[in-house]
Amino acid sequence: MQKISILGGGFGGIAAAIRMRAHGNEVTLFERLDTLGGRAQVFERGGYTHDAGPTVITAPILFYELFALLGENLEDHLEFRALDPWYQFYFSYDKTIFDYGPNQETMLAQIKSLSPKDVDGYLKMLKASQKIFELGYEKLASQPFGKLMTMVKYAPDIIRLRGYRSVYSFVSSYIRHPNLRQAFSIQPLLVGGNPFSTSSIYSLIHALEQKWGIYFCMGGTGKLVNELEKLMKRHDINIQYQHDADQIHVKNSKVTEISFKNGEQHSVDKLICNADPVQVSSELLGQEKISLHNTFIKKFAKHSMGLFVIFFGSKIKYKNIAHHTIWMGPRYKELLKDIFDDHKLAEDFSIYLHRPTCTDPSFAPSNADSFYALIPVPNLKGGHQWDEIKEEFTAKVMQALDNTILPNIIEQSENIFSMTPVDFKTNYRTPHGSGFSIAPLLSQSAWFRTHNQDDLYKNLFYVGAGTHPGAGLPGVINSAKVVERIIYP
Numbered sequence: 127m128q129k130i131s132i133l134g135g136g137f138g139g140i141a142a143a144i145r146m147r148a149h150g151n152e153v154t155l156f157e158r159l160d161t162l163g164g165r166a167q168v169f170e171r172g173g174y175t176h177d178a179g180p181t182v183i184t185a186p187i188l189f190y191e192l193f194a195l196l197g198e199n200l201e202d203h204l205e206f207r208a209l210d211p212w213y214q215f216y217f218s219y220d221k222t223i224f225d226y227g228p229n230q231e232t233m234l235a236q237i238k239s240l241s242p243k244d245v246d247g248y249l250k251m252l253k254a255s256q257k258i259f260e261l262g263y264e265k266l267a268s269q270p271f272g273k274l275m276t277m278v279k280y281a282p283d284i285i286r287l288r289g290y291r292s293v294y295s296f297v298s299s300y301i302r303h304p305n306l307r308q309a310f311s312i313q314p315l316l317v318g319g320n321p322f323s324t325s326s327i328y329s330l331i332h333a334l335e336q337k338w339g340i341y342f343c344m345g346g347t348g349k350l351v352n353e354l355e356k357l358m359k360r361h362d363i364n365i366q367y368q369h370d371a372d373q374i375h376v377k378n379s380k381v382t383e384i385s386f387k388n389g390e391q392h393s394v395d396k397l398i399c400n401a402d403p404v405q406v407s408s409e410l411l412g413q414e415k416i417s418l419h420n421t422f423i424k425k426f427a428k429h430s431m432g433l434f435v436i437f438f439g440s441k442i443k444y445k446n447i448a449h450h451t452i453w454m455g456p457r458y459k460e461l462l463k464d465i466f467d468d469h470k471l472a473e474d475f476s477i478y479l480h481r482p483t484c485t486d487p488s489f490a491p492s493n494a495d496s497f498y499a500l501i502p503v504p505n506l507k508g509g510h511q512w513d514e515i516k517e518e519f520t521a522k523v524m525q526a527l528d529n530t531i532l533p534n535i536i537e538q539s540e541n542i543f544s545m546t547p548v549d550f551k552t553n554y555r556t557p558h559g560s561g562f563s564i565a566p567l568l569s570q571s572a573w574f575r576t577h578n579q580d581d582l583y584k585n586l587f588y589v590g591a592g593t594h595p596g597a598g599l600p601g602v603i604n605s606a607k608v609v610e611r612i613i614y615p
Contacts, residue, residue, distance in 0.1 A: 127151055131392065133371055133384065134400030136164020137599060138589035140354050141192060141606035142398045143363050148195040149614060154392070155358070156369040156384070162355050164400070164590075165554050168348035171541040173491045174439035176498055177348060178545070181480045182209070182450070183341040185334060185600040192354065192603075196361045203353045206341040207485055214448035215309050216531055219456045224309050225448075228339055241303035251300035251310065252336065258287050258326065259333035267595045268607040270578055277573035289327045289568060293319075294459075296326035308458050315502060317597040318430025318562025320466040322459055325568035334600065342449060342485045371401070374410045374586075381586045396585045398609060403576035403592040404557045404564070417581035427570060430597070431465050432505035432547030433561035434512075436520050438539045440495040444532055447495075449484040451531065453477035462502075466565075469508030471515075475501050477523060479531075499523055505547055506559040512546035520544050563592035571596065578608045587612065 211227030547559030
């Protein structure tokens with residue numbers, strides 16, 4: 127039995143704690159806040175409930191595994207309800223709608239109505255994404271990349287599958303219609319990447335969705351966190367809340383203890399960090415020596431975009447609105463260049479609209495709806511004064527929704543509040559207020575990302591969005607599986 131400490135109670139830290147406990151270790155999880163979940167916080171305003179973090183479950187098998195590792199059945203505690211459609215696309219410039227979902231016949235019929243020539247192209251794209259899934263997810267997602275030779279080993283496969291292409295380039299090689307190109311290349315944005323620069327390896331997300339579907343956890347992501355918390359407590363995982371780490375101490379190339387801002391100090395045998403790796407290098411290790419690899423990432427890594435999130439209730443129901451609507455603005459490539467490359471806040475935008483009450487009425491009072499509207503924006507490198515402009519920006523987004531898919535929402539909305547990249551930096555300690563840590567570029571993937579085991583301090587490990595395999599619930603949960611494979615090869 128080993129004494130293993132976990133720093134941070136996001137999904138990566140939770141998964142790591144469960145996996146380490148399943149091996150019989152004494153596990154203590156330290157959480158800065160008084161609740162677990164990391165970015166998966168829950169807000170309640172005036173009878174409306176809002177999940178602040180992830181809103182869907184993909185690769186549900188990963189959560190079934192966590193319960194099974196401790197001898198329990200997830201379905202005794204949680205209900206994952208399948209969504210259909212997964213996402214509804216609304217193209218504001220031509221008012222067309224495209225439902226992306228599990229029914230392939232319906233999908234093909236929609237594609238045919240938009241662009242008959244793209245039916246065959248879509249089927250070929252799906253086959254190609256399945257091949258990428260076999261490599262990128264089934265072989266690499268839980269594979270440690272602490273050694274460069276591991277990257278070299280898989281490089282021929284990555285080249286063979288043309289991983290150097292962007293996701294958008296991959297999609298465009300099969301699909302011609304501009305609306306369909308957008309719909310099938312949008313997935314990198316869900317993990318913090320620009321479809322025009324993110325490696326086509328990330329097109330595996332399309333195959334992943336096709337394989338397992340997309341689900342909503344009844345009660346929300348907050349319910350999922352609560353049940354995982356109960357699972358840990360039933361199996362004697364020690365959870366220490368309100369423990370804000372101040373410094374990680376090292377001696378003789380090993381982490382020895384953590385000191386906290388409440389004055390406590392805890393010795394460690396092994397430490398698994400669910401904090402952002404750049405934040406660990408910059409603040410928690412402080413003056414301690416860090417590896418050349420992590421120094422490079424700290425100084426030169428490109429971070430994901432920022433997020434502006436508007437939470438609001440509606441006094442009436444919008445019954446025709448899907449669980450998820452992706453509201454596409456007039457520009458695509460140009461807008462993403464503004465956000466990712468130029469850090470410019472443009473006049474136009476696109477919106478990811480979440481309506482949980484479509485599936486779970488408990489999120490709002492009777493005959494009402496709960497919403498959040500998420501808008502990709504530049505991270506804090508853009509220098510925007512979000513406190514000064516957030517009201518105006520909120521009003522613009524609400525007006526766009528009022529003019530299109532949510533008529534009269536300005537009049538019917540209540541309990542409106544928002545989160546900006548400043549809040550992400552303050553609340554979640556993300557460098558530059560990014561929404562998803564380090565951007566998923568090919569040059570920042572696998573070995574090029576922060577290694578799951580520190581190069582200098584061999585009893586220090588990393589899980590979460592900033593390490594391999596990356597952001598999104600499947601990536602974060604799999605990062606704990608990677609650490610498990612390192613500790614228990």
